[in-house]
Structure formats: structure tokens, C-alpha cells
Amino acid sequence: MIAVQEQDFSVQELYESLCVAHKTGAVAMFVGRVRDFSDDPAQSSFVLEHYPGMTEHNLEKIVSEAKRRWTLLDVIVVHRVGKLSVNDQIVFVGVSSAHRAEAFAACDFIMDYLKSRAAFWKKEITPEKEEWVEAKTSDEESLKRWK
Amino acid sequence: MANLKIVFFASLRETMKCDELEFAVDAALTVRQLKELLAEQLQQPLLLEEKIKAAIDFDFARDDDLINPERVREVAFFPPVTGG
Numbered sequence: 001m002i003a004v005q006e007q008d009f010s011v012q013e014l015y016e017s018l019c020v021a022h023k024t025g026a027v028a029m030f031v032g033r034v035r036d037f038s039d040d041p042a043q044s045s046f047v048l049e050h051y052p053g054m055t056e057h058n059l060e061k062i063v064s065e066a067k068r069r070w071t072l073l074d075v076i077v078v079h080r081v082g083k084l085s086v087n088d089q090i091v092f093v094g095v096s097s098a099h100r101a102e103a104f105a106a107c108d109f110i111m112d113y114l115k116s117r118a119a120f121w122k123k124e125i126t127p128e129k130e131e132w133v134e135a136k137t138s139d140e141e142s143l144k145r146w147k
Numbered sequence: 148m149a150n151l152k153i154v155f156f157a158s159l160r161e162t163m164k165c166d167e168l169e170f171a172v173d174a175a176l177t178v179r180q181l182k183e184l185l186a187e188q189l190q191q192p193l194l195l196e197e198k199i200k201a202a203i204d205f206d207f208a209r210d211d212d213l214i215n216p217e218r219v220r221e222v223a224f225f226p227p228v229t230g231g
Contacts, residue, residue, distance in 0.1 A: 032231050048230070049157055051223060054205040079230060091231050111231060117207070120230025121157035132158040135227030 001075075002059045004050055006082040009092055018096040020073045028103035030111050032091040034084050038126040041086040046133075048081045048090070051119035055079075058118040066095070066110050070102040077110065079120065109146055115139040148173045149216035153185065156225035159199060163191055172216045178203070179210040181222060200225055 001017075003009075011031060018027050038044040063075050078092040093110050097103040122133040154167040170185065178201045186194040193199070201208045202223040214222060 050230075051154075051156055051202075051205075051225070054202055054223065057205040058207075115231040116228065118230050119156070119202070119225070119228055121226065122229045123157070132226065133229040135229050 001077075002056060002063065003078045004052075004055050004059075004081055005078065006080060008080070008089060009078045011089075011092065014076050014078065014092055014094055018074050018076055018094045020096060023098065024073055024096045025098045026100040026103040027094065027096045028100070028107040029092065029094040030107050031089055032111075034086050034088045034090060036086055037124055040127060044124070044126045045083055045085045046125060047083050047123045048079075049121045049123070050079075050081045055119045059114065062110055062113040062117060065113070066106045069109070070097065070106045072097050072102060072106055075106070075110070077114070079114070079118070081120070112139075112142050112146065116143055151181075151214070151216055151219060152221045153181075154221060154223045156223065158226050159193065159224055162193055163189065165189070172214075175213050175215045177210065178208050178212050178214065178222070181214060182210075182224070185224075194224060198227060200227060 015027060015029060034046065059077050063077060066072065066075060073096040076092065076094045080090055084090060093107050095103045095106045116139050124131050124133060148171055150169045150171055152167060153170050155163050155165055160166055182194050186192055203212060203214060204220055
């Protein structure tokens, strides 16, 4: 399942839906959250913009590639968009498989590619300014691990 | 002559003060050629900066990728992505 949505998500519910009775031996999950990025976290927020259609298409390609590389039982990616505040959840990636090595690797792979190959843009908003977040070269660099 | 839908996102959309536009092209052209035509017509040299990325019908595209106006519906320009 791939979802791009404004509303929050329940990790417990997503975890339960990843589990396949009698088959799941491992579930790896990653949750990205908003941390403090200013001196005034109570007044700070950010806005996540996406490209409807392309974002979902990018995520589907990334998940398909993960399923091609590893034997997986299920994959869930949920990414929030719109206005988010400090401590909010941003993204969930969950992978279930028979064994832990596949689940860990696929979860790591999907997050790495999501950072550099999915059409999302963050803008930080504080009382003083609004600023688009610059992409990190380290995110692009980390894709080399998977070549 | 065919009309391409051009869309802009994030900081590029704000700088250009434009979400989307229709652009008439009469023959296939590369992403780079389209950028140059748009930059000239809209007086926006920012489009030519190396960091600006492109997508053709939802797939990331390179400067030398060809846009066939008979088959392509939408071309997007945007800064590097920062999700997750």
C-alpha cells in the first residue's frame, strides 16, 4: 500500500496490516518525524508539497524495485503532506518478510530512494522566515550503496 | 503544433509566480531546449540552473531526453526533492 495523505497515521495499525498470518517472520519499520529546526519550536512548522500523480508513481517504482530485489511479503509506505509541526510523524515505511535480513535491507533501500527520488519538497516556516529546505548531497551519495 | 502542459513546483513555482502553463511546440525537442525556450519567453534564467530537475509524464528526465509533443502530456520543472 502506498498513501500520500494529510492525516496522521497509526504505527500500530500499519504494523498489524503488514503481518501475514503464519508467514511473517520479520517486520522492519521506519518512522520519520519533525524535529526542532529553530529556536522557537512552538511557533515553527513546515509545509510538505508534492506533485500529485508523480509522487505516487515514484513511490510505486521504488517499492517495485525493492520487491524485485528481495523476497518480501508486504510493503507499506505512508507519506504525509501539508502543514506539519515539531514532533509530528512525516513518513512510515514498513516491510514484512520471512527473515530479518530482507526486511531491514528493503526498508533501508526504500527510505534511501524516497529521499532522493520521490517528488516531495519541504519548506520550513518560523516567525522570522520561510525557507525551502535544500537537498543534501549525502542523500544522493547514499544511493551508491545500492548500485 | 501541439500544446504541452508545463508545471512548476516548490521554490521554482514561487520564484516564477506560476503553477502551470500551456506551451505550444511544433516538433520534438529536448528537455534542455524546452528549458531554454521557456527561460527566454518567461525571462526566468533560473530555469537554466543546473540544479533544476525535470520530469516527463511523471518520470524523472535528463537534459538530453526527448519530448515528443504528440505523446507527452506534461513536463515538470522543480528543485531537488527533499521528502522523508
